[in-house]
Amino acid sequence: MIPGSDYLVIAIFGVIVATTVAGALLAVLSTRIIRSVCGLAVCCIGLAGLYYFLNSPFLALMEILIYVGAVCVTIVFGVMLSEPDEPSPQEKRHREMLWGGVALLVSAAVFWGVSRLGLRGNWPAPAVRATDGSVQAIGTALLTTYSLPFELISLVLLVAILGALVIARGGRRPE
């Protein structure tokens, strides 16, 4: 082991955490929707790094593939087909401030409560690990224990595609 590599790993972890936080803030706080979508993509890249640190490179890859590659691109298509920028505030100034304060208060309370629950919880570590959580173990479990949910999720995706087509075509006039 190279001396000092510990600090390098910790620094990389810090960069990944900062990427996730910055992406989430950008996704929530920016007024242009396209920047917000980019924030979501940055946040998902950070989450992929976190999954890598959680011993799951397979899910890190899937996160980038599905979220950055599919979800964000789909939302960009939605942005192109509609007119989504935040409207300039028309209501009165102090009502605007009031709603901002309420939203900030609620989210701060949720953050405080949930993180307090997470930090003070008594989490028992497992005595023995059944598998090592490798890609091989995931594949075996997907094709044996979880084969029925695996098939059902493909059915859900098919129904979602058909439903999206039907809904989006609904109001279009015939040529």
Next chain:
Amino acid sequence: MSLHPYDHLGVYLVLAAFLLAAGIYGLVRRRTLIGMLISGELIFSAAALNFMALNRFLAPDPAVGQIFVLFLMGLAAAEVAIALSIIIAVYRNYSSIHSKELSDLQG
């Protein structure tokens, strides 16, 4: 228990709580449907991160949580597809996706 920050469960749980809080803030504050959809995705990500952290540190079988998060991603993708088609249909009918203008009734 080592001293590395990435070996502690609490770091991930607090980060997931932050993502959840950011998503809730966005859901309350955003005034367009796509902005609310993005905030919903943040909440989905918070749930997935919680699953992954608890799976890594506490689960007897670490493959189960990964499979669950994989299903969660599939459901999130389906949800985005449906929500965007609804948003496009709404935009076609109302010429706007600002949540304040999407009402037919007066008052």
